[in-house]
Amino acid sequence: MSQENILREGKYYIDLDDHHQFFQLVGNYIELCHKNGYQNFACLYKDLFIHMCLKGRFIMIKQFYNLFIQLSIVDQIALKSMFPYCLALARKKKDKEMVQWLESIRTKYNKLD
Numbered sequence: 001m002s003q004e005n006i007l008r009e010g011k012y013y014i015d016l017d018d019h020h021q022f023f024q025l026v027g028n029y030i031e032l033c034h035k036n037g038y039q040n041f042a043c044l045y046k047d048l049f050i051h052m053c054l055k056g057r058f059i060m061i062k063q064f065y066n067l068f069i070q071l072s073i074v075d076q077i078a079l080k081s082m083f084p085y086c087l088a089l090a091r092k093k094k095d096k097e098m099v100q101w102l103e104s105i106r107t108k109y110n111k112l113d
Contacts, residue, residue, distance in 0.1 A: 001029070003044050010048045014055055022060065026067070042075040046082050053086035058098045061086075065105070080109040 006029050013022035026048075033041055045067065052061045068076065083106040090098040 003040065007044060007047055011051050014048065014051050014057055014060065017057060019060055019063065023063065042071060042079055046079050050082055050086060053089045056093050056095055058095060076109065083109060
């Protein structure tokens with residue numbers, strides 16, 4: 001399955017707030033990446049994480065963050081710019097809990113430079 005198809009299907013499950021199907025899809029894709037030696041999960045991660053923020057799926061975001069901390073330090077540094085953007089989205093949605101959580105994550109990863 002191509003990364004484009006995974007992104008489309010992942011966004012569909014995010015829109016439905018279907019945690020089970022979403023994480024099953026991502027898990028299968030990660031397994032395929034490891035099996036075939038693909039290295040481009042970070043790009044897909046960013047697109048899915050931002051979509052979750054757009055939809056205000058805070059529970060999914062926190063669960064998906066567990067994959068972020070398993071990424072290489074290089075990928076984490078490359079992706080840390082998504083946190084301020086997601087923080088702005090959370091503020092726009094006026095989700096105080098999500099704002100607080102994203103602020104703590106952004107602060108933590110600003111130290112990676």
